[in-house]
Amino acid sequence: MNSSVSLTSREEIEVHRFSWLVSIGIPLVAIFLQVFVRIRLLTILDLPLLVTIFFAVARRRPIPGMITGALIGTLQDAWTLHPIGLYGIAKTIVGYLGSSIGVKLDVENPGSRFLMTFAFVLIHRFVYMAISLQLVGGSEAWMWSHTLLSALVNGLAAVVLFILLDKLKLRN
């Protein structure tokens, strides 16, 4: 599949498939929960980002991963007052990186999932802030504590969420 050096076994680089319902329904549910459920914890969690990371890593194909991230991010932007594209761009990059890194790393391990998610949350936040500040002219401030806390919470949530979502994978 890929001749480059990989830290995964043959079983680990297996490409998982999901049903259309799962592929569409899970992101929508994540966005719905993120937008309409007024839970303080969900303000720290970024469920669309976690779903994006999961599908990108599970599919291990960059293009579907980035498209998934672009769509989820764009839908997420639609519910905000920000210009559409901020989350879309950020999640496109995360989806691309997640699908690319899923080929070379063992993303089935809970520890690696935590670290991977932790890093992706930081990247996502960084890209979002960069676009917001440099292109759009936003005025949001970078808060390290909140960003790190969010990364930590999302990392932990990702370990649990990914286990649940693993059940939705299609088996041969």
Place this chain on the structure above:
Amino acid sequence: MENFFSRYKNPLTLMAVLFIQVVGLATQVKRPEGAKPGTTGSGTRLIRVWTVTAFTPIEKMFVSTGHFFSSGWHNYADLRGVRKQNRELQDEVARLQMEQVRLKQDADQARRLQALLEFKEKFISKTVAAQVIGTSGTEQSRVITIDKGSSDHIKVDMPVITPDGIVGKVKEVFPLSSQVLLINDHDSGAGVILESTRLQGIIKGTPLGELQINDIMSDEKVEPGERVITSGGDRIYPKGYAVGRVISSTPDRDNDPFLAIKIKPAADLSRLEEVLVITKIAEDTQAGEGPTPMRAADILSQRLPSVPKQDPNAPKVPGGTTTGAPAATASPTPVKAPNSAAAATEQKPGIAANPLKPPAPGTGTTVPANDSAKRSATGTTTATPGSSANKAGAETKKPPSTGTGLTTPAGASGAAPGATATPPKPRPAPKKTPAVPADSNAGASQPKAPDQSGTNAPAATPAATPSPAPEKPPR
């Protein structure tokens, strides 16, 4: 190319998706003009800003290229005009330079002419300004040609001067031009006086174009730098004009015991441009010099009775009826004079009896008898002996040996040197100079009204002479 897309399919897709989203983002964002980063407003859409920003360099490139070619073409077209204009300007500059040179020459000439005019107004009664239009072209003949001739009343032997000093005399006269023999020509000569020592001599040109005095005794002391002026005794040059300065004074080995005194001409004879031809000498030319003491010997010689020459044509009129100097009174009787103005400048030296120029007041110097009446208007002249061989002392080979002793004109003593060209050095064998009127060509002049102011020459007051003397008695 296909491999490129297949190999970098994922990154290219990522860039495409990001680009689409960024464009979409830019279409939504409006950036107010001059807005600070971090602010939003209802200004220009970001997509427009980005598009303009992205295409502006390209547009600038095209515009700059167009301007480059356009300006290049215009510069080329302008350069063609500039070349033409440059040529015209260069011609203009050349013309202006020539005009400037001409104006400068005109200004210089005007200054020179002004100096000449001032000089003329100061000393000369009537002159003719002339331009030097040519030279002889040889070293053997130092002659210049001026642009005035007989049509301008130029005559032979008229002196030619500049404000600096004498130049020469008119040698040949043509209708529209004249030739002037310079004083440094070896055929030229002039009676001169050393201003401080009052030594008289004859200055002559040398074959080398130098001026030299050869008729002063070697026991006289002549210092370099001494000023040399005309004596007036040559009947050509008026008295008192600058001739030059002594350069050196050495014993003349070829003409012992005389000195060879080299003179530097006052006038720059090699760069003459404008000169003045003296056509008439003012009566008061020498008035500025003031009265010169008369020697007692001269007075005595004037008062001594003398035997007048019998002139059959002259009426027998007793002279000096009231002055006590009958023989010396004005004697307009035309007496045959052996010399003329022209002859005076030739090779014969003599004691001057310059009819053109009155001597200094009270000098008692030699004056032609026939001029005495005319001169008496100034009350300064008396009929004193004049040399019959008075050839103005100019252009002589030997210094004059006459005019010494008591009968020597006063000019010999330095009192009135202008009247004689006699060398001051007494000769070993002085002899009397016969008192022969020097010139008779002016004898027709009528006596002027008497002038009672002639106190300097009491013995020769012509005012007291009602009738002209038949002739000047010899001493």
